[in-house]
Amino acid sequence: MERLDAADVGSPRMNAEVLLMFVLGADRAYLYAHPERELTPEEAARYEEVLAQRATGMPSQYITGHQEFWGLDFVVSPAVLIPRPETEHLVEAVLELARGVQRPKLVDVGTGSGCVALALAHELPNAEVYAVDLSAEALEMARANAARLQLDKRVRFLQCDVLEPVFAEPFAVIPDRHAATPNSHDVIPSEDLRSSRGTCFSEFRDLDFVVSNPPYVAFSEADKVQKSVQEFEPTMAVFAGWHGTDVIAPLVEQAHRTLKPGGWLALEIGYSMRDEVVNLLSPTMWDDIRVVPDLQGIPRVVAAKKKSN
Numbered sequence: 001m002e003r004l005d006a007a008d009v010g011s012p013r014m015n016a017e018v019l020l021m022f023v024l025g026a027d028r029a030y031l032y033a034h035p036e037r038e039l040t041p042e043e044a045a046r047y048e049e050v051l052a053q054r055a056t057g058m059p060s061q062y063i064t065g066h067q068e069f070w071g072l073d074f075v076v077s078p079a080v081l082i083p084r085p086e087t088e089h090l091v092e093a094v095l096e097l098a099r100g101v102q103r104p105k106l107v108d109v110g111t112g113s114g115c116v117a118l119a120l121a122h123e124l125p126n127a128e129v130y131a132v133d134l135s136a137e138a139l140e141m142a143r144a145n146a147a148r149l150q151l152d153k154r155v156r157f158l159q160c161d162v163l164e165p166v167f168a169e170p171f172a173v174i175p176d177r178h179a180a181t182p183n184s185h186d187v188i189p190s191e192d193l194r195s196s197r198g199t200c201f202s203e204f205r206d207l208d209f210v211v212s213n214p215p216y217v218a219f220s221e222a223d224k225v226q227k228s229v230q231e232f233e234p235t236m237a238v239f240a241g242w243h244g245t246d247v248i249a250p251l252v253e254q255a256h257r258t259l260k261p262g263g264w265l266a267l268e269i270g271y272s273m274r275d276e277v278v279n280l281l282s283p284t285m286w287d288d289i290r291v292v293p294d295l296q297g298i299p300r301v302v303a304a305k306k307k308s309n
């Protein structure tokens with residue numbers, strides 16, 4: 001614990017306990033019930049190792065490989081954002097809007113670990129659920145979580161740039177939405193991927209919901225982001241261009257194309273983004289714009305209904 005304290009790790013006691021539980025494969029009750037228990041040399045060495053990792057600032061979830069979300073256990077790796085409790089507000093908002101919809105068809109954009117799509121599939125047994133991400137590694141992790149939660153028959157995972165499919169192509173050029181400078185582009189080598197602009201999967205028609213916790217941090221505000229997030233979580237899961245809207249802006253446009261009239265777009269947003277995001281929702285195209293605060297009263301979710309013409 002002193003070691004974590006010295007390394008400026010917040011809540012050192014809790015972290016030390018979490019890592020000890022991980023090394024022993026035990027729960028908190030066991031730790032408190034057996035204060036006399038001595039570590040074997042192997043356990044002590046392993047504990048030293050994980051404490052050293054944690055002291056570098058690596059989040060404990062990337063060390064233990066797990067994070068709970070919506071009461072479900074998710075495996076996580078540095079390929080995906082660690083699911084955050086505030087994202088449960090997004091799940092709650094969609095469940096509220098989905099009440100009375102018989103067989104909701106929904107897409108989770110930027111699924112990462114799969115936490116939002118899988119929580120919704122878990123709660124909505126009749127829903128047709130798709131989950132997309134630009135990152136192939138994230139999709140692999142999301143698929144693994146679906147299998148662990150026995151939801152793999154319920155959710156289809158697709159690689160997309162927002163809602164547009166990604167195809168392998170030599171020397172593709174895609175806009176780098178996570179770049180530190182405005183309008184920068186990346187040349188992606190041949191084994192990587194490109195999206196086919198202007199088309200969406202044929203499944204993405206007449207959707208009831210487009211749901212997303214997109215990357216939304218502005219590179220211009222990178223200095224305000226926690227060091228552990230900057231150093232350990234995937235850049236493409238956190239940052240979205242200089243202003244933070246490089247994923248949200250095309251998402252609003254593509255969601256409008258793929259939702260049915262009366263269908264809902266529901267987005268998690270950053271703490272100061274409400275006006276910027278609401279301004280993207282043209283009143284000629286969207287109705288009934290709702291902003292849901294989190295437990296601290298910070299606007300956390302924006303939902304809008306596609307206008308019926």
Ligand SMILES: C[S@@+](CC[C@H](N)C(=O)[O-])C[C@H]1O[C@@H](n2cnc3c(N)ncnc32)[C@H](O)[C@@H]1O
Pocket residue numbers: 080081082083084087109110111112113114115116132133134135138160161162163177213214215216236237238247
């Ligand atoms: C903030 S994370 C959210 C992950 C997960 N849904 C959650 O709530 O924990 C954003 C996710 O969007 C993905 N992403 C970033 N840019 C994207 C794009 N252009 N198209 C699709 N997904 C994208 C990232 O790979 C990352 O998994």
